[in-house]
Amino acid sequence: MKVGILTGGGDCPGLNAVIRGIVRKGEKHYGDTLIGFADGWRGVIDGEYSELTIDRMRGTLPRGGTIIGTSRVQPYMFADGVQRAKQTVEDLEIDAIIAIGGEGTLSCSAELFREGIPVVGVPKTIDNDIGITERTFGFDTAVHIATEAIDRLHTTAESHNRIMVVEVMGRHVGHIATWAGMAGGATTTLIPEYPFDIEEVCASLQRRHEKGRYASIVVVAEGAKPKEGTLDIKPDEYDEYGHIRLGGIGNLVAHEIERRTGYETRVTILGHVQRGGAPTAHDRVLSTRFGVAAIEAVHDEAFGQMVALKENEIIRVKISDAVAELKFVSPQLWATAQQFFA
Numbered sequence: 596m597k598v599g600i601l602t603g604g605g606d607c608p609g610l611n612a613v614i615r616g617i618v619r620k621g622e623k624h625y626g627d628t629l630i631g632f633a634d635g636w637r638g639v640i641d642g643e644y645s646e647l648t649i650d651r652m653r654g655t656l657p658r659g660g661t662i663i664g665t666s667r668v669q670p671y672m673f674a675d676g677v678q679r680a681k682q683t684v685e686d687l688e689i690d691a692i693i694a695i696g697g698e699g700t701l702s703c704s705a706e707l708f709r710e711g712i713p714v715v716g717v718p719k720t721i722d723n724d725i726g727i728t729e730r731t732f733g734f735d736t737a738v739h740i741a742t743e744a745i746d747r748l749h750t751t752a753e754s755h756n757r758i759m760v761v762e763v764m765g766r767h768v769g770h771i772a773t774w775a776g777m778a779g780g781a782t783t784t785l786i787p788e789y790p791f792d793i794e795e796v797c798a799s800l801q802r803r804h805e806k807g808r809y810a811s812i813v814v815v816a817e818g819a820k821p822k823e824g825t826l827d828i829k830p831d832e833y834d835e836y837g838h839i840r841l842g843g844i845g846n847l848v849a850h851e852i853e854r855r856t857g858y859e860t861r862v863t864i865l866g867h868v869q870r871g872g873a874p875t876a877h878d879r880v881l882s883t884r885f886g887v888a889a890i891e892a893v894h895d896e897a898f899g900q901m902v903a904l905k906e907n908e909i910i911r912v913k914i915s916d917a918v919a920e921l922k923f924v925s926p927q928l929w930a931t932a933q934q935f936f937a
Contacts, residue, residue, distance in 0.1 A: 596690040597628045602661040603635035603700030607719050608874035609732035609882035611655040613695055616886020618647050631663035640676055642683045657873045669703045691893040695719050698918055705914040708899040715892045716901035716914045717885050723770040727917045728903035732882040737869040738774045745779030752810030758860040762845030764869050765816030769924050772816035773932050782811040783936045787818040788923050793826045797855040799937040815845045
């Protein structure tokens with residue numbers, strides 16, 4: 596078979612490991628021809644691609660990013676985008692496309708499957724917010740990076756009796772913030788699922804520091820929002836792809852904490868540091884498993900389906916079901932995290 600591979604949306608540690616898994620099993624076991632489309636669905640629209648072989652994939656297992664590039668461009672952004680994508684599939688005699696991406700890429704893939712393009716999905720998001728699958732690759736790496744940063748900030752905060760605000764990724768869900776906050780011993784954590792009251796946050800920090808010389812770490816997911824009427828925030832701004840521009844809530848929270856408590860407060864925004872660099876061992880293994888399972892799904896003609904993790908086994912689910920709703924932080928996990936808040 597001739598199989599196309601694409602990576603869409605934001606980059607993520609483990610992408611190359613997925614591609615490597617697909618190529619290794621596809622070439623060695625099935626005798627497939629594998630090609631990588633440049634920059635996600637844009638490469639399909641424009642017919643831009645390169646050949647992927649076992650030799651080319653050597654050394655990519657620990658490499659971050661994606662060697663075939665990524666973008667948020669989708670066929671539905673153009674009047675003739677779907678037709679051009681179909682034409683590329685026909686002209687190159689592509690038997691299937693493996694789309695590796697998050698909510699946006701997979702939602703597009705589900706629609707294109709209905710248009711007749713044979714697609715198999717692989718879930719990719721460091722936010723860990725895709726439904727049905729228990730875990731997505733890149734998440735473990737992001738949590739590890741955020742936890743290491745929190746560990747380092749503890750010592751400098753303790754030296755100055757400061758409050759440190761750490762902003763981590765998490766557009767709609769707070770998985771990274773919750774896990775990193777628990778692992779790093781945060782004083783409190785603010786996530787999108789549960790709007791916060793800044794007055795309550797400040798009061799708890801005030802009580803903590805009045806007991807003696809303390810250092811406090813406040814972890815804030817980039818999508819965290821205050822309870823309505825408790826704190827003025829600027830209106831939402833959107834990028835060219837319709838996504839809310841996030842980042843900056845950490846600065847606002849830090850400013851309010853210092854203003855209301857009088858304690859020196861500093862902010863660290865981790866941003867894209869969480870996306871870059873080598874994936875953890877866990878993410879390398881999960882990515883490899885997803886890649887191998889994806890090419891197996893292609894040969895079973897399980898089109899319109901996505902590989903997923905359930906009870907540590909790789910299963911297949913409909914892409915449309917997987918993107919039907921986001922996976923939020925569970926009430927049970929959040930209740931456990933709250934036990935350690937100030």
